[in-house]
Amino acid sequence: MQVNVFPKATNQIPAYLFFFLIYSNQVGVGVLGFERVIVRETGYDAWISVILGGLAVHLVMWLIGRTLKRYPSSDLYGINHDVFGKRIGSLFNYGYMLYFVLVTIMIMRDYIEVLQTWMFTEITTWIVAAIILGLALYTILGGIRVITGYVFISFIMTIWLISFLYFPFQHARWSYLFPVADSTILELLEGARRMSLSLIGFEILYMLYPFAQNKEKARVFAQYGVLFTNLVYLILIILALTFFSSLQLQKTTWATLTVQQMVHLPFIERFEMIIVSVWLFVIMPNVMLFTWSVARGFKRMHQWSHLKSTLIVLLAVFLGTLPMITREQVSAYTSLISQIGFFASFIYPIFLYLCVVIKDSWRRRGMEEVPHDTGE
Amino acid sequence: MIRGNSQHLPIRKILLLFLSLLPVLLISGCQPTQVLDETTLITGMGFDLLDDKLIRATVTAPVVSSMVQQNDQVVSVTGTTLYGIMNSLDLQLDRRPRLGQLRIVLFSEEMARKGIYPITGALNLVEVGIRPYIGIVDGKAYDLVNASYPAQGNIGIYLYNIIYKNVRGEQLPSPTLHEFMRDYYGTGSDPFLPYIERLGNGIKVKGVALLKNDRFVGWVNPHKTFYIKLMRDQFRAGLFQLTIPTKDLESVHPNEMEESTPIVLDTLRSRQTVKLISANPPTFDVYVEVHARLAEMREKVNLESKKVIRTIEREVENKMEKEMADLLKTLQKMDVDPIGFGETYRSQSHFREMEKEEWRKLYRQAKFTFRVNMDIIRLSITN
Structure with missing residues (x-):
């Protein structure tokens, strides 16, 4: 397996689009209900946890950038291969691919759960899964440029929803935010850790990096994408905290959707139905980018054709969504993924960075020693 | 990554798009429909306590039909739970009762003294939303909902407009289901709801009913x-x-x-x-x-x-x-x-x-x- 890949110019992505790619891959189904998980830990101080979690993403993102910078044009698969060798590197690669598949299953199943609760109570899981994956198949086969184009459109088509937060903000009670910093540091950190489910997705930079036209700029725009995600989460958590009382929020499963029930326009009585529908645009980039990454892993390691690997991944995701039937199973699976996601997306990049640094210094020493040896 | 995008024939792409959209076309007829003519859109509900457990619910819904003279349908049923009441309603109505347009929920003072959480908690549904107003009635909710208001039309919408207007004009605090639940769950404040009475052919907001948790304890005048x-x-x-x-x-x-x-x-x-x-x-x-x-x-x-x-x-x-x-x-x-x-x-x-x-x-x-x-x-x- 080659460590570095150099995509053709026709397949490269302009750097500024990394803003949309990172943002879209971070914001997914978790944003609909992340509030209550954090509030359970930190009460009215949850917004501090959101900021802490966001800062952690910036830091990890920076480390990912530093890691990638040490290679001319490589992705996670190549780096793993290079750092850990063929056997262990492949093991890590498979692990990461499995993690992406599990995350995709979680996103799909959670969205279907929302759909089943809010709109179509009788719809079966496999039908929705088949539709979503059918659409995903179309764009994934088009390649990364098509996916990026879709991501951009999905951003444009969903960003206007933020303006409708004006309605629920009118019912906010600001005294709920006080007293500030009443929680202990440990509670705040635990709350920030619980954010990991909503924050994961930024590690897609590992996979997309070789495709960037201007790699320096791509890293910067990726940071902007993270910043924007954090801003959206901050607005949403402050809204949820001021809109609900603490105990009420802990009982609200999808606070972001419940908040939107306050929106009423003369021609639309139930705005949250629009949001649930439009949310398909938000989760599609997640599904596409994650499955694309896994398919790419097969292609990189085994030189399988794009069509074959994509079909295998999509079939695995489809089968994965089927066994979960009850809400309990779904939420247990979601919190499991949250745990795994914390290690895979936050701890692993740090670990990999350290390994890359050590490996590099060994290599450098080796290089210094080689002329010395021959000189003897 | 696909190498050589341009090698694909366009016809293959069109076929692919068609295949991926096919499931959408196939299942678009599978959802159970809710035809407007076949649903009763309940706009207002009034709850009275008959004895210890039994609740009488009186619902009002506009009738859209050129065949009938009266434009409102008022039905009263008894039950112990909200869903029990909805089931009984189903047996009395020719069209399926739906709560999607529910504007106002009224409780008699007598029932509110025993606590309104059992009903308001059950109303916390996706179908209902969090925007219906809640009010306390001086007297029986049945009398208020069942009375005819020739000049006003549907009581649910009429009452909703009265409260909405007064909330906008800052005469009343906003008494939505959400705000009630917020104060109910909140540790530092108690809910308060409009206190409504029937006055001849109209309705009057007498003041504000004060609740301790979900129980009525008294009311105060507009001043x-x-x-x-x-x-x-x-x-x-x-x-x-x-x-x-x-x-x-x-x-x-x-x-x-x-x-x-x-x-x-x-x-x-x-x-x-x-x-x-x-x-x-x-x-x-x-x-x-x-x-x-x-x-x-x-x-x-x-x-x-x-x-x-x-x-x-x-x-x-x-x-x-x-x-x-x-x-x-x-x-x-x-x-x-x-x-x-x-x-x-x-x-x-x-x-x-x-x-x-x-x-x-x-x-x-x-x-x-x-x-x-x-x-x-x-x-x-x-x-």
Whole structure:
């Protein structure tokens, strides 16, 4: 397996689009209900946890950038291969691919759960899964440029929803935010850790990096994408905290959707139905980018054709969504993924960075020693 | 990554797009439909307690049909749970009852005394949403919903509009299901809902019903509601009237002067700050700043004079401070905290995880000082 890949110019992505790619891959189904998980830990101080979690993403993102910078044009698969060798590197690669598949299953199943609760109570899981994956198949086969184009459109088509937060903000009670910093540091950190489910997705930079036209700029725009995600989460958590009382929020499963029930326009009585529908645009980039990454892993390691690997991944995701039937199973699976996601997306990049640094210094020493040896 | 995108034939791409969209086309007819002509859109519900457990629900729904004279359908059923009631309704109606357009939920005072959470908690559904208004009825909810209002049309929408208008005009606090639940779950404040009575062919909002958790304990008239709103909300609070002594005012007609005169002020802007001065017993300093327009005054006094205006302002301030203190005594006696002093207490002291019952104990001993700063910044066009 080659460590570095150099995509053709026709397949490269302009750097500024990394803003949309990172943002879209971070914001997914978790944003609909992340509030209550954090509030359970930190009460009215949850917004501090959101900021802490966001800062952690910036830091990890920076480390990912530093890691990638040490290679001319490589992705996670190549780096793993290079750092850990063929056997262990492949093991890590498979692990990461499995993690992406599990995350995709979680996103799909959670969205279907929302759909089943809010709109179509009788719809079966496999039908929705088949539709979503059918659409995903179309764009994934088009390649990364098509996916990026879709991501951009999905951003444009969903960003206007933020303006409708004006309605629920009118019912906010600001005294709920006080007293500030009443929680202990440990509670705040635990709350920030619980954010990991909503924050994961930024590690897609590992996979997309070789495709960037201007790699320096791509890293910067990726940071902007993270910043924007954090801003959206901050607005949403402050809204949820001021809109609900603490105990009420802990009982609200999808606070972001419940908040939107306050929106009423003369021609639309139930705005949250629009949001649930439009949310398909938000989760599609997640599904596409994650499955694309896994398919790419097969292609990189085994030189399988794009069509074959994509079909295998999509079939695995489809089968994965089927066994979960009850809400309990779904939420247990979601919190499991949250745990795994914390290690895979936050701890692993740090670990990999350290390994890359050590490996590099060994290599450098080796290089210094080689002329010395021959000189003897 | 696909190498050589251009090698694909366009026809293959079109086929692929068609195949991926095929499931959408195939299943688009599979969802159970809800045809408007086949549903009863319930706009209002009234709940009465018949005996210990049995609840009578009276629902009203508009009928859209050219065949019938009456435009409203009112049905009353009994049951013990909300879903039991919906099932019984299904047996009485020719069209399926749906709660998606529910505007107002009424509880009789008698039922509210026993607690309304069993119903409001059950109403927390996706179908209902969080926006229906909740109200307490003086008397039986059945009588109010079942009565005909020839000039008003559907009672649900009529009542919704009354409350909506008054909420917008800042006469009433917003009593949505969400706000009720927020105060119910909140540790530092109690819910309050409009108190409604039937008045001949119409409806009147008598005042505000005060609830302790989800139980009705009493009500206050609109005059006192004004003070509750003044101490609780940040915004303008509307018109209010009070009576002030005329002793120090220079009347235009000194001989005809009465001992006191009613005065109407229009609040243009109000701002309140509630400060916790000491934690045990809780002592609050309530400072209210009101910018008002002098709308009406029975006694003709010389409003040109600054001194007279100052005197009016001082008199109004004194009167307001006294009335606010009286109101707080009443509220403390009823053991309810609609203004949310508990919330102030929680947010200004580091008192984590305060239970509602703990706050109630403190609230009974709480002390308050009131300071009002009234500025009459405008007069009406004639003095």
